[in-house]
Amino acid sequence: MKRAMSLLLAAALCAGLLVGCGASSGGTAAAMPNSTVVEEGSLDFATGEAADAGLSGTEADRLSPNDGRKIIYNASLEMETEEFDATRDKLLKAASDADAWVQGSDEGGSAENGSRWVRYTFRVPSESYADFLNDASAAGSVTYKSETTEDITADYVDLEARLESLRTQEARLLELAGQAGDLADLLAIEEQLAQVRYEIESYTGQQRVYDSLLAYSTVDVSLDEVRVLTPVSNNFGSRAVTAFKESWHNFANGVQDVAIGVIYLLPVLLVLAVIVLVVLVLLRAARRRRPQKPIQPPPAPPAQVPGTGTAGEKPAPKYGPEK
Structure with missing residues (x-):
């Protein structure tokens, strides 16, 4: 009886390993998800050939290029504004309209110097991703825009197959545990069952992470307050206007x-x-x-002798014949 139970346990484990290897063979060739980066504009979806790489024929048949794919969307915006409060309110309203929520924020700067800034990380429902991106871009002057797409279809299908295989092993081990009559066999089955359940929990946690990334896109928005907006075009007229505005602001x-x-x-x-x-x-x-000090009067002038000029002076001789 003990030998038969051991053979059954070994057969169950071998069958589980074969099922797991067969399920993962289609996904290992595409272990790295397809990622596309698009800057300053249009979103570039992964083509059918690139996304189907590594999938078996059955899996590729039931997944069309634009239906059922597991694609993660992310974006980044850098914006400027001369009206900081109004633009920030527009961003938050766009998030509210899209049923998005703020995962993280950071702000600083001085309102007196016109140098305030804020950084937002929005989690946006995937179905509202495009609308939110358009509304957020219209809130201010966009100086940089980047969008990325990551196709995790192959990884997700491989993960589901692994979970299915592990759950099959779990059910078989539970059945064997009910039939075990020897304590040693029961302990061996319990050990294998604990390992299988640990792997199930691990893969289930990874699946939850994938589901969260697929359900909500991540959009990073950077908003800076400036006195003069960076011109979109770089011709002479726009540069001259910008230089005049900056000079006037510097003078003020x-x-x-x-x-x-x-x-x-x-x-x-x-x-x-x-x-x-x-x-x-x-x-x-x-x-x-x-x-x-008392004021002294000026000295009196010297007295004059009659017939003479100034005192002490001889009279002038008389000229002419004496009579």
Whole structure:
């Protein structure tokens, strides 16, 4: 009886291994999922030949190029705006309309300097992916856009086949455990059953991750506040307009900086003015208290002798004949 049970257990394990190998042979050739990156525009779907690589004939027949494929969509947007609050509200409204949710966010900058920024990671339902991307792009000025598609059809089919094989092994081992009459055989079956169940849990967790990535697309949005938008075209006219706007903004910022500097120095200037005023008042009071010297009259002119000129001078000789 013990030998027969051992043979049955070995046969069940061999059958399970054969089923698992047969199921995985179609997917191992396409172990790496097809990934497509598209920048600045159109979304490039994987072609039927590329996506069917590694699939067996039966699996390829029941999966058409545009139906039933397991494709993960991701996108990245970099945007600028002169109206930060309004553009951010538009982004959040687009997410709400698409039933999306914010997986992560980060923001910073200064409103006074016009340098605010925010980074969002949106999880968007796959059926609303295209609409959300259009609405988000229309919220501001897009400077960079990237879209990626990852076809995991082969991996997903291989994962389902492995799970099916493991569940078949689990059912067979449970049946053998019910027929085991020896404790050693029962312990051996329980050990194999624990290993099979562990693999089932592992593959089931991976399947849940795939299902989440397939159900919700990931869209990263970067929004920066600027004073002058980066021109889409690079001709002379747009460059000249941009240069004038930047020069004007720099001049206005310079005037504001000077005014702010004066405001910062105003308390110091007021204190210095009070000190100077007090010093002047004290100096004037000191001058008033100082005794003044008496004013001496100017010396009197010397007295003149009659018939003479200035005192001490001889009279002028008289000319002419004496009488």
